Amino acid sequence: MTFELFIQNFFNALTVGSLYALIAIGYTMVYGILRFINFAHGDVFMVGAYFIFFGAATFALPWPLAAVAAIVGSAALGIIVDRIAYRPLREAPRISALISAIGVSFLLENLGLVIFTGLPRPAVQPEWMVNPIILGNIRILPISFIVPLVTAVLVMGLLWLVYRTRPGLAMRAISRDIETTRLMGVSIDRIIALTFGLGSALAAAAGIMWAMRYPQIHPFMGVMPGFKAFIAAVVGGIGSIQGAVLGGVLLGTVEIMAVAFYPELSGYRDAFAFVLLIVILLFRPTGLLGEKLDDKI
Amino acid sequence: MLELRDMHVRYGGIHAVQGVNITVNKGEIVTLIGANGAGKSSTVRAVAGLVKGASGSIMYTGRDGAATELIGQPPERMVPLGLALSPEGRRILPHLTVSENLDLGAYSRSDRKAIAEDKEWIYGLFPRLKERHWQKGGTLSGGEQQMLAVGRALMSRPDLLMLDEPSLGLAPILVQEIFEIIRRLNTEDGKTILLIEQNAYAALNIAHKAYILEVGNIVLEGSGKDLLQNHKVKEAYLGG
Ligand SMILES: Nc1ncnc2c1ncn2[C@@H]1O[C@H](COP(=O)(O)OP(=O)(O)OP(=O)(O)O)[C@@H](O)[C@H]1O
Ligand SMILES: [Mg+2]
Numbered sequence: 001m002t003f004e005l006f007i008q009n010f011f012n013a014l015t016v017g018s019l020y021a022l023i024a025i026g027y028t029m030v031y032g033i034l035r036f037i038n039f040a041h042g043d044v045f046m047v048g049a050y051f052i053f054f055g056a057a058t059f060a061l062p063w064p065l066a067a068v069a070a071i072v073g074s075a076a077l078g079i080i081v082d083r084i085a086y087r088p089l090r091e092a093p094r095i096s097a098l099i100s101a102i103g104v105s106f107l108l109e110n111l112g113l114v115i116f117t118g119l120p121r122p123a124v125q126p127e128w129m130v131n132p133i134i135l136g137n138i139r140i141l142p143i144s145f146i147v148p149l150v151t152a153v154l155v156m157g158l159l160w161l162v163y164r165t166r167p168g169l170a171m172r173a174i175s176r177d178i179e180t181t182r183l184m185g186v187s188i189d190r191i192i193a194l195t196f197g198l199g200s201a202l203a204a205a206a207g208i209m210w211a212m213r214y215p216q217i218h219p220f221m222g223v224m225p226g227f228k229a230f231i232a233a234v235v236g237g238i239g240s241i242q243g244a245v246l247g248g249v250l251l252g253t254v255e256i257m258a259v260a261f262y263p264e265l266s267g268y269r270d271a272f273a274f275v276l277l278i279v280i281l282l283f284r285p286t287g288l289l290g291e292k293l294d295d296k297i
Numbered sequence: 298m299l300e301l302r303d304m305h306v307r308y309g310g311i312h313a314v315q316g317v318n319i320t321v322n323k324g325e326i327v328t329l330i331g332a333n334g335a336g337k338s339s340t341v342r343a344v345a346g347l348v349k350g351a352s353g354s355i356m357y358t359g360r361d362g363a364a365t366e367l368i369g370q371p372p373e374r375m376v377p378l379g380l381a382l383s384p385e386g387r388r389i390l391p392h393l394t395v396s397e398n399l400d401l402g403a404y405s406r407s408d409r410k411a412i413a414e415d416k417e418w419i420y421g422l423f424p425r426l427k428e429r430h431w432q433k434g435g436t437l438s439g440g441e442q443q444m445l446a447v448g449r450a451l452m453s454r455p456d457l458l459m460l461d462e463p464s465l466g467l468a469p470i471l472v473q474e475i476f477e478i479i480r481r482l483n484t485e486d487g488k489t490i491l492l493i494e495q496n497a498y499a500a501l502n503i504a505h506k507a508y509i510l511e512v513g514n515i516v517l518e519g520s521g522k523d524l525l526q527n528h529k530v531k532e533a534y535l536g537g
Contacts, residue, residue: 166404173390173401180388183345185376185405185453 042226
């Protein structure tokens with residue numbers, strides 16, 4: 001492979017990996033607190049992409065404003081889903097919430113089909129994003145710089161929130177001992193809502209950027225990225241934010257680089273995630289940065 | 298300040314507390330003594346809102362003079378009312394630092410400066426915690442964790458402090474120290490204290506009032522001094 005091609009693939013890997021990471025964070029944060037997999041999370045990613053499409057195309061909002069509106073709208077959706085579909089099941093066996101999550105996932109996808117129609121739509125892209133940056137023989141889309149940069153900023157902001165603020169302290173406490181945390185005056189429903197809101201906002205940010213990178217949106221676009229991000233979260237060690245980021249970037253790198261070095265494998269691209277999952281779990285059953293799992297999913 | 302009237306706790310078919318009446322007046326140290334399984338923890342857990350199957354009445358009168366029925370209230374409502382519990386088994390958050398555990402105790406407050414002052418005050422009470430403020434809670438020794446549990450409860454600036462076996466597992470010298478701190482919290486800082494203890498002798502010595510609990514019922518009550526002299530108490534709890 002030429003150096004130029006390698007650089008292009010490197011940025012590709014970083015871009016896809018960042019997007020997986022952003023989605024994976026939502027899975028891992030919810031799992032950390034509630035010990036269940038929010039299967040509807042990938043669909044929030046899809047809704048985020050649609051929200052900005054309608055914001056920019058239908059309501060003719062300026063692009064940055066449409067992006068913010070899409071993120072806020074998706075955060076609200078995540079919180080509402082928790083309120084309606086998960087909160088009533090907090091005391092029920094965990095399998096109930098899991099089934100509820102699968103139901104919400106189908107609901108959002110089919111609601112998308114009804115409201116948005118199954119027709120793939122072109123994503124709205126500001127002009128400055130479409131023209132590649134040319135450095136000698138290397139052509140890189142601006143989005144390939146933007147995604148890793150935005151991801152880094154969002155992740156740092158999240159880590160600051162989790163490790164340096166009071167709600168963050170409550171989140172970390174709840175993930176270990178709900179009863180004692182409540183005893184300290186923490187209202188857990190609020191903290192859980194905040195968790196869903198944050199995870200959904202990050203998924204929406206990923207959805208928006210995904211639509212910039214692969215400019216077509218459709219109601220099932222969240223299924224595969226959502227699934228892979230879930231795998232990334234498990235690979236990184238579910239429950240750990242840093243692990244989700246690591247797992248996401250690792251998975252993106254494996255996918256892009258494997259195809260770059262062995263183009264004949266390109267048809268198997270979606271299978272690499274599983275190979276990575278199996279290999280990692282074989283050597284580290286709790287994922288790369290995970291602590292002991294005290295409960296099976 | 299706190300009035301339990303005909304308070305019951307049931308866990309499924311187990312009737313753990315069978316209608317107790319307990320009064321804690323402002324400024325008192327009240328102790329609850331009884332054998333394992335007598336229902337002591339269940340009683341304070343009911344006050345703290347941690348048991349679903351509590352019935353009867355638990356009236357709490359806060360600093361503003363307003364009376365609140367605590368039965369049916371969620372645990373997160375207690376701290377704002379001025380109640381704090383240092384639970385049985387310490388329940389330190391092992392992955393948070395000593396300092397963060399204390400911050401969590403102050404979660405319901407927003408007066409940053411006063412919180413920082415209270416933290417220093419706690420570090421003054423328990424210098425060991427100050428030395429180890431960066432250490433993860435889970436890496437503390439049992440005795441240090443106990444100090445942290447008491448300190449964490451104090452961080453909410455409670456009017457009524459409930460301590461469930463604060464001396465459990467401590468070396469004798471530390472037991473003495475903890476009792477001395479409890480006494481000072483009461484006399485110097487004006488805290489009302491509801492204390493559960495296995496160490497009946499020490500507890501009766503500092504308590505204004507004591508209740509003896511047997512299989513879910515109060516069988517004896519009186520001043521700490523009186524119960525120390527009571528021959529039944531001597532036989533059952535003070536080793537003859
Ligand atoms: N969550 C629970 N579910 C079922 N039974 C319980 C539960 N908690 C306590 N019990 C039962 O209630 C009774 C009283 O328990 P409690 O913890 O109040 O006793 P205690 O006086 O604090 O004892 P100890 O001195 O051993 O701490 C015991 O018989 C105990 O087995
Ligand atoms: Mg007990």
